[in-house]
Amino acid sequence: MKISEREKIILSIVLAIGVGYSYYQFAYTPQAKLIEDKKLELETLETDYNDKKTKIALTPQNEKDIKKLNLSIEEVSKNIYPDLWQPKLIKELSELRTKANININFSYTQPTYAPISEYFTSKEEEKEITNSLDSLIDEYNKKMPKDQAIEYKKEEETAAKKKDEKAKEETSINVQQMKVTASFTGRYENVLKFIKLVEDYKYLVAIPDISIAPSGNGEVSGSLSMEFYSAPRIDGDFDKYYDWKAEGTKGKKNPFDDFYTSSISSITTKKADNSDEDEDIDTASYEEEEEEDYSISMTVRPSNSDMAAVTLGKSNGISKKGFLYQDENKVVEATVEFTKVSGTYYVKYKLGDEVYPTTGNGIECNPKGNLKMLVNSAKRKTTDDMVAVKLNVKNNTDKKVEVEIKDDDKQNPRIKMRTEGNVYYISK
Numbered sequence: 001m002k003i004s005e006r007e008k009i010i011l012s013i014v015l016a017i018g019v020g021y022s023y024y025q026f027a028y029t030p031q032a033k034l035i036e037d038k039k040l041e042l043e044t045l046e047t048d049y050n051d052k053k054t055k056i057a058l059t060p061q062n063e064k065d066i067k068k069l070n071l072s073i074e075e076v077s078k079n080i081y082p083d084l085w086q087p088k089l090i091k092e093l094s095e096l097r098t099k100a101n102i103n104i105n106f107s108y109t110q111p112t113y114a115p116i117s118e119y120f121t122s123k124e125e126e127k128e129i130t131n132s133l134d135s136l137i138d139e140y141n142k143k144m145p146k147d148q149a150i151e152y153k154k155e156e157e158t159a160a161k162k163k164d165e166k167a168k169e170e171t172s173i174n175v176q177q178m179k180v181t182a183s184f185t186g187r188y189e190n191v192l193k194f195i196k197l198v199e200d201y202k203y204l205v206a207i208p209d210i211s212i213a214p215s216g217n218g219e220v221s222g223s224l225s226m227e228f229y230s231a232p233r234i235d236g237d238f239d240k241y242y243d244w245k246a247e248g249t250k251g252k253k254n255p256f257d258d259f260y261t262s263s264i265s266s267i268t269t270k271k272a273d274n275s276d277e278d279e280d281i282d283t284a285s286y287e288e289e290e291e292e293d294y295s296i297s298m299t300v301r302p303s304n305s306d307m308a309a310v311t312l313g314k315s316n317g318i319s320k321k322g323f324l325y326q327d328e329n330k331v332v333e334a335t336v337e338f339t340k341v342s343g344t345y346y347v348k349y350k351l352g353d354e355v356y357p358t359t360g361n362g363i364e365c366n367p368k369g370n371l372k373m374l375v376n377s378a379k380r381k382t383t384d385d386m387v388a389v390k391l392n393v394k395n396n397t398d399k400k401v402e403v404e405i406k407d408d409d410k411q412n413p414r415i416k417m418r419t420e421g422n423v424y425y426i427s428k
Contacts, residue, residue: 067327070307081203081230084111084178089228093180096201100194102186111178111230176230185221195224204229295347295365296336297374300414302385303329309387310334312351314363322363324351331388337362338371340397345371370400377408377415388414395421404428 003011086108097104184191191212198205205226212222298312312334313323326332335350341361348355348362357363365371373393395401403425405415417425 064327067306067308067325071311071323071325074307077231079202079204081228082232084176084228084230086111086178089178089180092201096194096197100186100190100197102184102190102194104182104184104186104194107181109179111176113174113176178228180226180228181223182226183221183223185215185219187218188220191220191222198226293368294372294374295338295345295367296349296363297376298334298389298391300375300377300387300389302378302381303387304382304385310351310389312336312349313356314347322356324349324354324356326352329384329386331386331390333390333392335392335394336373337394338365338397338399338401340399345397345399347371367399370402371395371397373401373403375403375405375408375415377405377413379407379409380412380414388416390416390418392418392420393423393425395419395423397421400424402426 089108090106093106184194195207195210198207205228207224207226210222210224212220215221296312296314298310300310301307303309308325308327309329310327310332311323311325332352333350334352337348339346339348339361344361345365345367346362347365348357350356375391391403393401393403399422401421401423403417403423405417405425405427408415408427413427415427419425
């Protein structure tokens with residue numbers, strides 16, 4: 001069969017169109033779709049990369065913020081029991097009873113987890129009652145129109161209600177707590193002394209309610225309840241809390257002697273020769289050491305600690321306001337200067353390039369005796385731990401400055417001391 005030139009051209013055109021369509025449909029289109037998919041994948045990866053890059057850039061700042069937060073938590077948690085260990089509480093309350101010279105019996109409950117809101121909410125309710133009375137006083141004093149006074153009172157009640165709801169929300173956290181009820185008899189001033197000792201105790205103890213009535217012979221009797229709270233430490237260090245200093249045989253022949261006398265005078269134990277005489281043991285040897293009144297404190301930690309490597313300041317028991325810190329693995333210089341102006345003692349300090357306070361004579365100190373500074377250090381665990389402090393203590397007062405350095409590394413001390421004036425330091 002002979003094909004004409006015209007037919008050849010037509011067949012060539014059809015064949016070219018078929019090949020072109022097949023290539024577009026089965027080769028180009030899948031590849032183009034694959035390229036689009038890869039572009040989308042690339043955009044996703046670039047976005048993820050940029051996000052991670054941003055997070056990495058923020059890591060140093062985040063670590064500093066975390067350490068600041070840890071410092072704040074650590075400071076607040078100092079006022080809360082690390083754990084509710086009943087033998088420890090019994091010992092502490094017994095010591096407070098002795099100091100107050102009061103007859104008091106305690107009844108303990110098992111620790112439970114419950115909201116902390118009840119005690120603090122009652123305090124807010126007292127404020128709310130006061131606020132509701134304020135509007136009536138304003139109405140009388142300011143001679144407000146009756147309708148305006150009513151509206152003012154409604155606004156006060158609404159604000160108090162919102163504040164109460166916020167307080168309940170903030171204090172409804174479940175914490176470990178133990179309730180202790182107590183019945184007492186004694187002189188009124190001794191009861192007040194016991195309450196004052198509880199309020200001023202180094203750990204938070206709430207007294208939700210108390211009842212008291214005269215009982216004759218110049219004494220009063222009544223009952224009260226106490227609530228103890230605990231929060232775990234960030235570093236999990238409970239060793240000091242569980243350190244029980246009383247060892248060996250001790251106690252009284254009659255454990256109920258305390259209920260027959262107004263105070264505990266001594267602890268008795270049998271002599272080694274098995275004689276019938278009782279030997280008085282000084283109770284002070286079994287009591288915890290009184291918390292030192294330090295004018296300023298410094299903490300030096302390893303470079304890999306979860307908190308700042310060096311902190312310096314005067315603790316106020318609530319926050320870390322006024323504390324200076326540095327968190328680099330290096331040697332830093334610090335200066336602490338004590339001065340006396342017009343009969344008042346002050347302390348001013350510097351860490352690196354930061355000074356506190358920046359103006360004035362410094363933070364006021366009220367020492368009972370000598371001016372004291374506490375330095376808590378730590379042993380080095382790695383050879384690349386370079387954290388250390390060149391500490392310069394200046395004393396421009398008529399008192400002696402005592403610097404107590406605890407737990408410093410013996411082989412490679414972190415604290416390098418330099419002193420000016422009457423300064424005494426000891427490393428324990």
